[in-house]
Structures are given as structure tokens and as C-alpha cells.
Amino acid sequence: MQVPDDLRYTRDHEWLRIEGDEALVGITAYAASELGDVVFVELPETGAQLETAQTFGVVESVKTASDLYSPAAGEVLATNPALADKPELVNDDPYGEGWMVRLRLADADAARADHERLMDPAAYRELIATD
Amino acid sequence: MHQSALIDRHRALGARLVDFAGWEMPVQYTGILDEHRAVRERVGLFDLSHMGEVWVSGPGAAAGLATALISDPTRLAPGRAQYSMMCTADGGIVDDLIVYRLADERFLVVPNAANREAVVAALRERLAACDAAVDDASLRTSLVAVQGPRAAELLEPLTDVDLPALRYYALAEGHAGGQPAYVARTGYTGEDGFELFLDWDAAVPVWDALLDAGARLGILPCGLGARDTLRLEAGMPLYGNELDLHTNPFEAGLGRVVKFDKPADFVGRAALERVAQEGPQRQLVGLTLRDRGIARHGYEVYLPDAAVAAGLITSGAPSPTLGVAIAMAYLPPANAQVGNMVEVAIRATRAAAEVVPLPFYKRRS
Numbered sequence: 001m002q003v004p005d006d007l008r009y010t011r012d013h014e015w016l017r018i019e020g021d022e023a024l025v026g027i028t029a030y031a032a033s034e035l036g037d038v039v040f041v042e043l044p045e046t047g048a049q050l051e052t053a054q055t056f057g058v059v060e061s062v063k064t065a066s067d068l069y070s071p072a073a074g075e076v077l078a079t080n081p082a083l084a085d086k087p088e089l090v091n092d093d094p095y096g097e098g099w100m101v102r103l104r105l106a107d108a109d110a111a112r113a114d115h116e117r118l119m120d121p122a123a124y125r126e127l128i129a130t131d
Numbered sequence: 132m133h134q135s136a137l138i139d140r141h142r143a144l145g146a147r148l149v150d151f152a153g154w155e156m157p158v159q160y161t162g163i164l165d166e167h168r169a170v171r172e173r174v175g176l177f178d179l180s181h182m183g184e185v186w187v188s189g190p191g192a193a194a195g196l197a198t199a200l201i202s203d204p205t206r207l208a209p210g211r212a213q214y215s216m217m218c219t220a221d222g223g224i225v226d227d228l229i230v231y232r233l234a235d236e237r238f239l240v241v242p243n244a245a246n247r248e249a250v251v252a253a254l255r256e257r258l259a260a261c262d263a264a265v266d267d268a269s270l271r272t273s274l275v276a277v278q279g280p281r282a283a284e285l286l287e288p289l290t291d292v293d294l295p296a297l298r299y300y301a302l303a304e305g306h307a308g309g310q311p312a313y314v315a316r317t318g319y320t321g322e323d324g325f326e327l328f329l330d331w332d333a334a335v336p337v338w339d340a341l342l343d344a345g346a347r348l349g350i351l352p353c354g355l356g357a358r359d360t361l362r363l364e365a366g367m368p369l370y371g372n373e374l375d376l377h378t379n380p381f382e383a384g385l386g387r388v389v390k391f392d393k394p395a396d397f398v399g400r401a402a403l404e405r406v407a408q409e410g411p412q413r414q415l416v417g418l419t420l421r422d423r424g425i426a427r428h429g430y431e432v433y434l435p436d437a438a439v440a441a442g443l444i445t446s447g448a449p450s451p452t453l454g455v456a457i458a459m460a461y462l463p464p465a466n467a468q469v470g471n472m473v474e475v476a477i478r479a480t481r482a483a484a485e486v487v488p489l490p491f492y493k494r495r496s
Contacts, residue, residue, distance in 0.1 A: 036147075036159055036162060036163055036356065037162045037163055037164045039164075039425070039449045040423070040424070040425060040449070042424075042478075058478065060425050060449075061163075062163040062164060062356060062360060062448055062449060062451070063158070063163065063356050063359075063448075064427075065425065065427060091162075
């Protein structure tokens with residue numbers, strides 16, 4: 001299962017790409033594979049303020065609905081407009097075209113330093129190996 | 132946990148395995164949508180070995196089953212099958228099942244995996260005074276199904292059963308894939324198809340033969356996920372969702388299964404006659420969502436602008452064939468008319484849904 005080296009990961013199987021004081025968020029290939037065919041993604045409004053671990057949306061597969069949890073606090077700058085018509089991008093390209101939201105981090109330095117909540121790739125690989 | 136004889140095949144095919152009623156079974160191989168479409172357009176292969184197989188045999192078998200079930204198996208011709216249910220004395224559904232008649236004194240009853248033990252225990256009790264034996268063969272019988280418009284084309288060269296002569300809800304004893312088999316023209320997908328009852332170990336060569344011969348037809352192995360979306364589109368109830376001990380057949384729209392005109396008294400008769408007379412308290416309906424979102428099992432259904440829920444979703448999924456979210460729900464009979472608009476509570480919002488006729492999907496015959 002693909003776990004890119006340049007991302008951070010949560011226990012809830014979201015990934016985070018920190019770029020300056022912004023971050024791109026999506027769900028991991030492992031999560032997408034566990035869910036199966038994604039058919040609907042519900043995302044927050046642009047401008048919404050998210051707390052860490054707050055539910056900010058839902059991914060629905062054929063079989064089940066699964067909550068999305070914000071990996072860090074911040075403001076929603078954008079959501080992926082392509083997912084409305086092509087939710088399958090979450091399965092096909094979870095780390096690329098299947099991204100979900102772009103956040104302005106409330107505290108980018110704190111997020112970078114939080115290796116407990118925002119795991120490094122090695123720790124995440126270990127997590128899914130034992131899941 | 133039980134495993135089917137095909138467990139190594141499932142693992143080799145990369146199936147996602149789940150605990151289903153105490154059985155480790157494939158929920159999907161490549162993906163539910165692909166598998167669903169394979170069955171609607173071509174042919175799909177299912178391992179259903181978790182299902183129960185209970186033989187009821189003897190001079191008193193037909194009459195005994197007529198007292199144990201709400202249908203009338205005495206009217207079944209040998210070689211034919213009927214959809215039936217077992218009810219409690221108060222009319223609640225113990226299980227829905229298929230009864231196949233092999234011979235005058237020989238029946239095969241196929242209950243759901245989750246209810247197998249309850250059905251076997253009740254059959255033993257209800258047939259105790261009959262001259263009939265109840266033999267639970269579930270753990271020595273495999274069940275493999277081929278379903279889809281090309282199922283007959285697939286099976287024809289692999290069986291000595293006369294498939295063109297085998298009608299819907301009929302079965303014949305013969306061979307499939309070189310193995311002894313009962314071949315039944317039944318299924319749970321809304322498509323033409325066959326269910327093959329096999330000796331436990333025979334499932335492996337039969338599965339291999341079907342998958343091999345099916346390659347040129349575009350066959351896919353299909354898991355329980357696709358089975359669920361297929362049966363939902365076909366408007367078929369699932370025990371535990373649409374049916375349970377607190378639901379009677381009339382509520383589920385299956386009053387036709389109850390045969391009051393059979394001579395035998397049967398468990399549940401008095402309670403069901405009362406329901407038939409007074410009308411059911413609630414009614415199973417089909418819903419198509421008009422807003423975005425997917426209604427799932429357990430979500431509440433409201434009349435427009437009402438504060439109190441009028442009913443609950445029993446099953447719901449995005450329909451791969453229709454391209455909209457569909458669901459089944461129980462509603463008060465007064466609100467169950469086709470065309471009525473209701474609202475489904477999906478998390479913080481309410482999504483509009485319309486009552487539509489069941490089934491959602493019917494194959495062109």
C-alpha cells in the first residue's frame with residue numbers, strides 16, 4: 001500500500017501535506033482501499049474554521065459512510081471541486097487528484113512539531129501493517 | 132469462525148474477507164461497482180456456502196413443512212421451489228427461506244446463515260410429531276451461484292442438466308463442472324442465474340471450471356457487497372434489515388407468501404389472519420433520493436416538515452444501475468403511496484426522497 005514519504009498521517013487515515021502555513025488534506029490509499037468504491041464526498045464550506053480532530057466531512061462508499069476528521073486546526077481555503085462529479089478520484093489517486101481540502105493552518109510550526117498526532121510515514125506504515 | 136471450502140481461492144483472488152454471520156466470506160474482490168455491473172451485463176460468480184442447507188425427508192415431510200412454514204409446500208411439484216418464511220406464533224418472521232422439493236418425500240430448505248440454527252431447532256420441534264427427519268447438511272454442503280444474463284450460456288456446456296427446460300424456481304439433480312450437483316434456477320440478484328448445491332469439497336473444481344470457462348464472457352467473482360446492492364435494486368428483502376422477529380410478512384409486502392387456504396394449521400396462522408383482516412401497521416416502501424446523499428440502514432424518515440420520525444430506512448445504497456441513491460423503509464400505510472415525498476435525516480440535513488414502486492430494477496425478459 002502506497003505511503004508517500006513527503007506526507008504526514010493520522011490514526012484516522014488522513015494525510016497532510018504541509019506547505020508553508022498551508023496544508024493539503026486527503027485520505028490515504030489504505031483508507032480508500034478499505035472503504036471500497038467511493039461514490040460521494042461531503043466537504044465543508046470554504047471559510048469554515050476547523051478544530052483539530054473535528055469532523056469536517058464524510059466519505060461514502062457503496063457500502064458505508066465514514067467521517068473525515070481534521071488533522072489540524074485551521075481555515076478551509078478550498079475544497080476539491082472535482083470530487084462532486086468524480087468521487088472515484090479518491091480511489092484512483094488518493095494523494096493527488098483525490099485531495100479533499102486545503103487548510104490555512106492555525107499554527108503550522110506546532111503541526112510540524114506534532115509527531116504524535118501527525119505521524120511520519122514510517123509510523124503510519126507500521127500502523128496499517130498491524131491494523 | 133467457519134470458512135468455506137473456497138477460502139484459499141478467495142485469498143488468491145485478493146478478496147476482502149469479513150465476518151458474515153460467523154463465516155469468513157468475501158465482501159468484494161475488485162470492487163462492488165464492477166462486480167455489480169458484471170452481474171447486470173454479463174455474469175458473476177458467488178460463493179454462498181454460508182447459506183444453510185437443511186434436508187427434510189420422510190412420509191410426513193410435506194405436511195410437516197406446511198405446519199412449520201407460512202407457505203404450502205404440499206402444493207410444490209417435485210423439481211420446483213418456493214419462496215417461504217418461518218414465523219413465530221405472533222406472526223414475527225424467524226427467517227425467509229427457499230424450499231425446494233426434490234421428490235414427494237424429500238425437501239431441501241435453505242435458510243440464511245444467521246438463522247440456520249434457529250430454523251433447524253424450530254423445524255425439529257415443529258416436525259417432532261411428523262414422520263420426517265430433519266438433517267442439517269449446511270457444513271457439508273457448498274453453494275456456488277452464477278448470476279447474470281450470460282449465466283445459462285456459461286453453465287450449459289458444464290452441466291448435464293437440461294437448462295433450457297429448467298424453469299425459474301425449478302431445480303434438477305445432475306452434474307456441474309464434473310461434480311454431482313443440484314442445479315437450481317434461483318438467485319438473489321434480479322437476473323437469470325443458477326445456484327449449485329455441491330458436496331463440500333466439490334466447490335473448488337466447480338469454481339475453477341466456472342471461472343475458467345467464464346473468462347471469455349467477462350465473468351467476475353462477486354462478493355457479498357455486490358450481492359447486497361443487486362438484491363436491493365431487485366427489491367428483495369434481507370433478513371436483519373427488512374425482515375425480523377418484530378415484522379410480519381404483510382408489513383414487508385409479502386402477504387402473498389402466506390397461504391391461509393392450506394388445510395393444515397400452521398405456526399402464526401391466528402396472528403397473521405388478524406393482520407390480513409386489520410391491515411398492517413406499517414408498510415415497506417421503495418425510496419429514491421431526490422437530494423444528494425445516501426440513505427443508510429437505521430436513518431430516520433420524516434414526513435415533510437414533521438418533527439417526529441415516521442419511519443426508518445431498512446437498506447440503502449447508491450444504485451449502480453440507476454445512478455441514484457435508493458433505499459427501502461417502513462412508513463405508515465397512509466404515507467406509503469407511490470409519489471409521496473418524504474425526508475431522510477442524513478447527519479445534520481434532511482434529504483428529499485420520493486416513494487417509488489418496488490422493485491427499483493426489473494430485467495428485460
